Amino acid sequence: MPVNHDFDVIIIGGGITGAGTARDCAMRGLKVLLIERSDIATGATGRNHGLLHSGARYAVKDSESAEECIRENKILRRIAANCVEVTGGLFITLPEDADSGFGLDYQATFLEACNKAGIEARAISPREAIQMEPSVNPTLIGAVVVPDGSVDPFRLCSANVTDAVLHGAKVLVYTEFLDFIREGDTILGVKVRDSRTGETAEYRAPVTVNAAGIWGHGVAAKAGVKIGMYPAKGALLVFGHRVNNVVINRCRKSADGDILVPGDSVTVIGTTSTKVPFEECDHMEVTPDEVKLLLREGCALCPSLASTRILRAYAGVRPLVADDSDPTGRSISRGIVCLDHETRDGIKGFVSITGGKLMTYRLMAELATDAVCRKLGVNKTCTTAETPLPGSMDGRIESVSKRFEGKPSAGQKGAAGRQGDMVGKIRFDTDADKQLVCECENVTLAEIKYAVRELGVSNLEDLRRRTRVGMGTCQGTLCIRRAAKALAEALGKPEMAEKLAADYLDERWKGMRAVGWGDTLREMEFMQRVYKFEKPYSYDEV
Amino acid sequence: MQETNISAKNFEQCQKCSLCETVCPVMANNPKYAGPKRSGPDGERYRLKNGIFFEDSLKYCLNCKRCEVACPSGVRIADLIQQARIDYGRKAPKLRDMMLASTDQMGPLAGAFAPIVNFSLGLAPVKGLMHATIGVDKHRTLPKYSSETFVHWYKKHAEAAQDAYKKQISYFHGCYANYNYPQLGKDFVAVMNAFGIGVQLIPEERCCGVAKIANGMIAAATRDAKINIEAFLRSVKEGREVVTVSTTCTLTLIEEYPELLKVDNSEVRDHISLVEQYLYKGIASGELKPVWKDGFKARAAYHCPCHQERLGWGIFTTELLKMIPGMELIELESNCCGIAGTYGFKKENYKVSQAIGKPLFDNIAAVAPDYVACECETCKWQIEMSTGVPVKNPVSILAEALDLEKTAAANRK
Numbered sequence: 020m021p022v023n024h025d026f027d028v029i030i031i032g033g034g035i036t037g038a039g040t041a042r043d044c045a046m047r048g049l050k051v052l053l054i055e056r057s058d059i060a061t062g063a064t065g066r067n068h069g070l071l072h073s074g075a076r077y078a079v080k081d082s083e084s085a086e087e088c089i090r091e092n093k094i095l096r097r098i099a100a101n102c103v104e105v106t107g108g109l110f111i112t113l114p115e116d117a118d119s120g121f122g123l124d125y126q127a128t129f130l131e132a133c134n135k136a137g138i139e140a141r142a143i144s145p146r147e148a149i150q151m152e153p154s155v156n157p158t159l160i161g162a163v164v165v166p167d168g169s170v171d172p173f174r175l176c177s178a179n180v181t182d183a184v185l186h187g188a189k190v191l192v193y194t195e196f197l198d199f200i201r202e203g204d205t206i207l208g209v210k211v212r213d214s215r216t217g218e219t220a221e222y223r224a225p226v227t228v229n230a231a232g233i234w235g236h237g238v239a240a241k242a243g244v245k246i247g248m249y250p251a252k253g254a255l256l257v258f259g260h261r262v263n264n265v266v267i268n269r270c271r272k273s274a275d276g277d278i279l280v281p282g283d284s285v286t287v288i289g290t291t292s293t294k295v296p297f298e299e300c301d302h303m304e305v306t307p308d309e310v311k312l313l314l315r316e317g318c319a320l321c322p323s324l325a326s327t328r329i330l331r332a333y334a335g336v337r338p339l340v341a342d343d344s345d346p347t348g349r350s351i352s353r354g355i356v357c358l359d360h361e362t363r364d365g366i367k368g369f370v371s372i373t374g375g376k377l378m379t380y381r382l383m384a385e386l387a388t389d390a391v392c393r394k395l396g397v398n399k400t401c402t403t404a405e406t407p408l409p410g411s412m413d414g415r416i417e418s419v420s421k422r423f424e425g426k427p428s429a430g431q432k433g434a435a436g437r438q439g440d441m442v443g444k445i446r447f448d449t450d451a452d453k454q455l456v457c458e459c460e461n462v463t464l465a466e467i468k469y470a471v472r473e474l475g476v477s478n479l480e481d482l483r484r485r486t487r488v489g490m491g492t493c494q495g496t497l498c499i500r501r502a503a504k505a506l507a508e509a510l511g512k513p514e515m516a517e518k519l520a521a522d523y524l525d526e527r528w529k530g531m532r533a534v535g536w537g538d539t540l541r542e543m544e545f546m547q548r549v550y551k552f553e554k555p556y557s558y559d560e561v
Numbered sequence: 562m563q564e565t566n567i568s569a570k571n572f573e574q575c576q577k578c579s580l581c582e583t584v585c586p587v588m589a590n591n592p593k594y595a596g597p598k599r600s601g602p603d604g605e606r607y608r609l610k611n612g613i614f615f616e617d618s619l620k621y622c623l624n625c626k627r628c629e630v631a632c633p634s635g636v637r638i639a640d641l642i643q644q645a646r647i648d649y650g651r652k653a654p655k656l657r658d659m660m661l662a663s664t665d666q667m668g669p670l671a672g673a674f675a676p677i678v679n680f681s682l683g684l685a686p687v688k689g690l691m692h693a694t695i696g697v698d699k700h701r702t703l704p705k706y707s708s709e710t711f712v713h714w715y716k717k718h719a720e721a722a723q724d725a726y727k728k729q730i731s732y733f734h735g736c737y738a739n740y741n742y743p744q745l746g747k748d749f750v751a752v753m754n755a756f757g758i759g760v761q762l763i764p765e766e767r768c769c770g771v772a773k774i775a776n777g778m779i780a781a782a783t784r785d786a787k788i789n790i791e792a793f794l795r796s797v798k799e800g801r802e803v804v805t806v807s808t809t810c811t812l813t814l815i816e817e818y819p820e821l822l823k824v825d826n827s828e829v830r831d832h833i834s835l836v837e838q839y840l841y842k843g844i845a846s847g848e849l850k851p852v853w854k855d856g857f858k859a860r861a862a863y864h865c866p867c868h869q870e871r872l873g874w875g876i877f878t879t880e881l882l883k884m885i886p887g888m889e890l891i892e893l894e895s896n897c898c899g900i901a902g903t904y905g906f907k908k909e910n911y912k913v914s915q916a917i918g919k920p921l922f923d924n925i926a927a928v929a930p931d932y933v934a935c936e937c938e939t940c941k942w943q944i945e946m947s948t949g950v951p952v953k954n955p956v957s958i959l960a961e962a963l964d965l966e967k968t969a970a971a972n973r974k
């Protein structure tokens with residue numbers, strides 16, 4: 020078994036927390052190894068709502084979180100311009116909210132709390148709100164504008180990984196943490212297995228960081244440490260196009276299905292919150308009751324959702340942590356939890372970073388890296404709040420698009436939107452390169468080749484996360500064979516194409532099944548006709 | 562739960578089956594055009610995300626609506642494309658586009674000097690000049706302007722007699738019959754009168770606006786649309802149905818007004834019909850009694866204009882023409898002629914326009930009819946220019962085939 024001593028720090032988990040920590044550590048000059056059992060952003064990071072919180076949602080109940088959010092919100096707009104969209108957000112008050120004690124009095128409390136936390140919030144009239152966001156429920160009686168936005172979780176995670184690699188980090192995807200190498204109370208490294216080949220290996224470093232999200236519970240257990248994690252499932256529905264251009268929230272106590280976020284070419288309603296057993300975290304399915312609830316609440320924010328096509332449903336698990344000070348484990352913190360297991364549990368060389376949010380990842384990474392540096396005796400300050408991420412050095416799609424000679428094509432604009440200033444690395448050499456593979460999402464052959472070349476892709480799901488291929492209205496029906504062929508060829512394994520496509524369609528099918536009616540059902544019929552599923556599905560199944 | 566899925570112009574109902582792409586005449590002939598699916602529903606999704614995704618190439622769409630006829634999901638593809646051009650293509654229209662589009666303003670101007678205009682338009686040096694300066698293709702024979710407008714003729718020769726008829730209709734003559742081909746209007750009056758129907762004009766009639774819409778002059782088109790619809794409403798209230806002779810004007814009045822110009826026509830749209838539909842229904846129900854000329858003989862090839870395909874009313878024309886004894890009617894395979902209003906007149910579109918029409922021209926040459934029967938005026942220009950075979954409007958064919966006097970006598974009782 021190969022043993023490797025070359026690292027200062029090993030990070031377990033390639034979600035946003037692990038990616039951000041890898042970047043921060045690498046930028047502070049540490050030799051970093053990041054391991055992820057699947058592809059990057061396949062845990063909660065790939066299955067969340069993508070809201071760039073202003074903090075307003077927490078302002079009344081948890082001013083600390085609110086302040087954290089607005090600080091990070093402002094930082095992300097600077098350093099991750101290509102991953103966030105500054106859409107603005109509305110907190111609306113509906114007549115029925117007034118009946119349940121969340122009327123305009125509450126709005127006043129809310130406004131005051133926002134302003135106290137440093138969140139610019141301003142009440143506007145219902146008419147102004149409708150002007151600002153025409154899709155909003157027109158029966159609203161009040162609205163507050165806040166600096167909410169949306170964030171593309173995958174792009175953010177990928178940009179952090181890319182920058183970590185640029186700073187010398189080694190990233191191993193499809194590499195699963197199995198166990199620790201330990202000597203007495205000291206963690207010396209990790210045993211891992213390549214989940215594609217089954218081969219095992221060992222890596223050593225003086226510090227290991229547990230950034231495995233909800234699975235961090237199990238990782239800590241291997242070190243004999245208990246973190247009281249609380250797996251909270253959240254379900255979401257994706258609508259076929261941008262219904263709203265401004266985030267819409269309800270101005271009341273946080274509840275299920277009360278946020279509508281426009282992200283990339285779609286709109287997403289979410290979310291629910293249910294405690295699930297740890298065993299279920301790997302197999303999330305959205306139930307019919309969740310779909311109903313989300314639709315009902317969504318329509319209260321934006322009535323046209325009642326007739327808008329739903330592309331698919333998905334769910335993720337929040338890595339929430341029970342408060343250490345509460346022995347019953349019932350009091351849940353939404354805050355960041357950074358644990359030095361030496362001071363907490365007497366285990367040396369081991370740090371856990373969890374809790375928090377997607378959009379506070381940078382701060383989480385800073386705290387974790389500070390802890391690592393303390394252990395290593397390294398004295399370097401954090402610079403991630405000032406240093407833009409790759410892809411975000413040159414603003415957004417508008418400025419990036421100007422880099423092309425002549426008028427950019429639809430595929431080039433699509434790529435500029437997704438890859439930001441990295442678009443220069445995409446080579447539109449031949450006519451075939453300029454051709455669209457995925458027409459719904461404007462993905463060219465050139466962008467696919469780039470993703471395979473530079474972004475570490477080994478299957479169509481990986482490719483989807485990096486390019487949006489197959490994420491549009493037809494969910495891959497039209498393009499996935501073309502994409503599979505292009506990918507298989509780029510990987511030098513043309514015989515794999517068939518299997519790549521089949522795996523991809525299986526996964527899409529799952530997400531469509533939960534919302535299989537209306538136009539989505541027609542699409543499923545069409546998909547089935549095109550690909551002749553071996554087992555025809557029956558109507559009762561959907 | 563969701564009862565229906567709906568979206569603006571049904572763009573989200575697109576299943577991405579790509580059928581529309583197989584029927585788009587431009588996509589087959591112009592590699593610069595992304596085609597109906599991508600320009601329509603696909604493009605719309607991304608335009609909603611960011612206007613930067615508007616593509617200039619949308620201008621190549623003919624608005625022939627063949628894609629809409631083919632679409633199994635009811636997506637109003639061509640409307641989506643026209644709407645996007647209105648919403649995002651903000652560049653000011655060129656002088657050339659404005660000249661071609663203002664059929665009602667150029668008409669009166671050119672009409673007053675018709676002999677000079679027609680003469681100079683026919684001469685090579687002037688044609689060359691237009692190609693270079695305003696971008697009207699030099700291969701084009703421009704529509705001729707007539708020296709006496711239809712309306713002028715009507716006032717002088719027909720108006721006085723109309724009130725005597727028991728039944729009355731309002732005639733929306735359109736710009737073409739008025740300025741370019743008054744004979745069509747005259748034939749219309751003759752046929753209607755023979756059937757015992759009085760023809761009233763609509764004093765407020767404005768250009769339907771199709772050319773203005775195509776060339777981005779939306780405010781002017783909307784103003785005209787409102788005036789037309791109000792006038793139609795008065796006519797309908799006074800018991801006169803609105804009868805038209807142009808397929809494109811009719812499609813515009815019925816479909817584009819509410820869809821693109823947001824002008825509500827719900828109270829009048831069921832009272833607007835094309836003359837062929839109007840006559841066929843009347844004859845089929847026995848209300849109108851035609852008496853045909855003895856010994857009429859003709860071999861005609863019917864070309865169904867794209868907008869007639871979209872309206873789905875071509876069947877009225879063919880059934881009507883088949884009623885004529887001595888008429889051998891050959892129905893040509895459906896194919897766009899390539900002109901699409903003012904599209905084919907533009908220098909940049911000439912080649913594509915001819916390539917699109919080629920299968921039709923070849924087909925006509927193979928059939929070798931006495932003439933082509935077609936309801937559309939722009940198809941007429943294109944087909945006559947490209948094949949040399951004359952094109953007749955069905956109304957004019959009826960005027961020839963009917964024994965007008967005997968028909969008048971039969972319908973008087």
Ligand SMILES: Cc1cc2nc3c(=O)[nH]c(=O)nc-3n(C[C@H](O)[C@H](O)[C@H](O)COP(=O)(O)OP(=O)(O)OC[C@H]3O[C@@H](n4cnc5c(N)ncnc54)[C@H](O)[C@@H]3O)c2cc1C
Nearest residue numbers: 032034035036056062063064067068070196232253377378
């Ligand atoms: C429904 C929902 C909605 C949300 N909405 C928002 C929002 O709008 N805004 C916001 O800011 N936050 C939101 N969040 C929170 C946010 O998604 C999470 O806080 C964040 O993504 C957590 O990232 P992470 O890297 O800590 O965990 P994860 O993304 O779960 O990463 C953990 C990684 O560890 C890997 N791993 C697990 N076990 C092993 C092993 N044995 N070996 C190697 N790797 C392993 C997993 O594969 C995974 O990739 C939402 C969360 C949910 C569930």
Ligand code: SF4
Nearest residue numbers: 585622623625626628
């Ligand atoms: S209207 Fe005609 S030219 Fe335009 S996209 Fe449809 S089929 Fe093609």
Ligand code: SF4
Nearest residue numbers: 575576578579581632
């Ligand atoms: S024919 Fe209709 S459903 Fe099919 S791709 Fe075209 S627009 Fe979409």
